[in-house]
Amino acid sequence: MVQEGKERRYLEKDQEFLELEKRIASLEQEVTRLKEMFHEKEAIHQPIKNMAPPPPASSGETQHKSSLSWESLAPEPEETDWEHLIGRIWLPRIFIVVLLLGVIWAFKVSIDKGLITEPVRVLLGFFASGAFLWLGDKQVKQQRHALGQVLLGGAVCLTMLTTFAMHALYDFIPALPAFLLNVVWIAGGMYLAYRYRSEALAILASLAGCLVPFLVESQEPSAWLFVGYEVVLYGGFLYFALHRQYIMLYLSSSTLLQAAFAAYAIGTLGDIDILAAGSVAQYAILLTCFLAHRSYTHSQTGVLFACFLLTLLWIHGGYDTTSVQWFLLSGFLLHGFLAIYFWKRNTKTAGTFLTVASFSLAFYFTHTIDNQPLIHLVILLEATAAFYAGIRLHSRLLTGSAVVLYLFGSLSALDYSIEQVISTETALWLGLVITFYSNIKVAQAHITPSNPNIFTVLYTVHTALMLLFLTRETNALAENLSFDMKHLAVSFVWVLYAVIAVLYGMIKKDARSRLFGVILIFVTLLKVIFIDLPNVSLLFRAILFIVLGGIGIAISRLFYTGYKDKKQNTISE
Structure with a gap:
């Protein structure tokens, strides 16, 4: 058997040497052909002064010489070898x-x-x-x-x-x-x-x-035996994938393990806690491999993050609330520590661990805080901090996950009405408008989008959120007032917000704020005409139009004064 093995290795080496000799011979022929074409090109461009005109060349030679060019020296694009593709592969x-x-x-x-x-x-x-x-x-x-x-x-x-x-x-x-x-x-x-x-x-x-x-x-199938076998098998294939740098094996083996767990859970309709332990073991193996061997960071990051989310689902379905809370808190502390450790060493790795830490903390809040508006407020604040950190670290994963968390918190906030002026709902809405505006400013300072109009859209959305917040807060404040007074109060607050926007634009020389203020005045006018007029008395109609008209003229005067000062400065220069 040993002799046969040696002979086989000798045969394999001989075949490799023969193939190497064939490739060298082919390369030598290619170099010779290129040299001949290069010399022919130089001969064509030599000066012909003080020389007799050459004899007329035959048509075949003329065609051959005229076809020579520098383009002919460039490698021709390889055509698809359909015979090889179909006959030898498929x-x-x-x-x-x-x-x-x-x-x-x-x-x-x-x-x-x-x-x-x-x-x-x-x-x-x-x-x-x-x-x-x-x-x-x-x-x-x-x-x-x-x-x-x-x-x-x-x-x-x-x-x-x-x-x-x-x-x-x-x-x-x-x-x-x-x-x-x-x-x-x-x-x-x-x-x-x-x-x-x-x-x-x-x-x-x-x-x-x-x-x-x-x-x-x-x-009598044993869930522990099943999970232990699958995890050990997965660890072996994962090591083989990293050792050989087989990215598809890395991805497929990670997917197959979760698929096997899901199939077992569907077939037995039980032992979810044991399957959750197996998923935790898989995540621990992935995390260890990620820390020790980052051959293809993007794929490893995606698998690590997906496995973490699936592990959260398994634990949520297999354990009680207290165990879930401890797991989430441990996950936040562990990944937060790793993010701090890699902050100066590897920003992308730090962004990956911060992503996992942010989701762990968000889910921890949902399991520990009983007040729903407060949960969404905390998630908004956390998502804002994660968004800023993602931009600082240039981590798309962290930035994208922060946007997802922020959308979860903001869309949930829209469902809460404000019943009292001082309440958690008021704090939630105030946090929404402040964090939304701060996120726009951070993105505007660090991101250059392909379509610059996206910031105009975001500012418009912020204005709409601000109007909705002011309307709900004003209605809560004017709860004990008459119907006419409520309409008058909301319109007055809208106009006040428009005046503040115009004044801010004048002071900061921000054309966008001035434009938003003017548009908001017209929106307020439309509200008064189509909503307030049919429902309020004649006295309140007069008050609304007098106040609105006076403010509109005053703002117009501000624009006129600003334009006049700008013109004088231009003339003086």
Whole structure:
């Protein structure tokens, strides 16, 4: 066996040397061709003074010389090799399925006619898988990698199906030997993936490994055994993915573990707490790998964040409120500490941990605070701080998660009306308008959007929120007043807000604020005409129009004075 192994390695090395020699010879020919074309180009551009005119060239030579240009020296764009794509890649993948279907149907006919007994079926299954393994190895050695990998993957699947038939269909072996055999087949699949450097075989082995517990029948299934097997298997595949830098295996194995947990929960309708513990273990493995080996940060960050959210769902469904609170608080403290540690060392990593910490803290507030308006106010403040930190760290994940948290808090705030002037609802609305405006200012100072009109839209939304807040606060303040006085108070507050906006624009020389103030005066006029006039008495109509008209003229005078001063300054300059 040792001698055969040495001979095989020698043969593989000889094949590698032959391929290297072929590639070198091909490169030498390409360099020679380019040199000849370059010399021909120089000959064409040599000066022809004091030289007799050359004899007329034949049409073929003229056409050949005229076709030479610097563009001809550039590499031609590679065309799609459809023959290689179809004949060597897709053809074996498709027709291996066709072959398997034919074998299955022939197998079915033989069984129906009593030609193949149950032991013979098992032997044929293992024999066929061995044949696939031999053929696949042979095809890979002959540089037919696509066909060889398909055959090797078919061998792994066929051994597992045969083992399943031995155990579940024919009762030849009990559950434990069937489980151990399947583990051996998975280890064999991993060895094939390692030997032939095939990520596809590794993904197939991970899929088969997740399915092993579902292929074994047990009278008393153990949730701890299931979770322990799946987590250990996942840790092995994750290590292999990081070692080989197989990003698709990294993503698929993480997804398959959660899918296996979900399938077990649906099938048993219980043991959610054990599955939640398994999800916590998966997150701990992902976090350790992220801290120790950041080969592809974007993918690892996405998987880590998604696993954290799924773990929260599992814990919420499997444990009581106190346990959930402790988990969320621990998650916030852990990731907050990691964010502080990486703040100066790696800003993107710090942004990732701050994202997890912000969600942990937000969910912790929802589980510990009984006052709903206060919960949303705290989330608004936390989201504002996270948004600022995300912009400082240039972390899209943290900025995006802060926006999501802010939308959750702000949209919930819109449902709360203000019954009393001093209340948590008032604090919530005040926090909404202040944080919304501060977030616009932060974004305007640090972000350059593709469409600059987005800030105009955001300022318009802020103005609408401010009007809604002032209206609700005024109605709460004027609760004991008459109907006419309520309309008069709301319109007066709107006009006052418009005057403040215009004065602020005048002082700060902010054209946007001045424009918003003028537009708000016209909006107030429309409100008075279409809403207030039909419902108030003649006396209050007169008061409304006198106040509104006087304020409009006064603001117009301010614009006139400002324009006159600006013109005089221009003339003096």
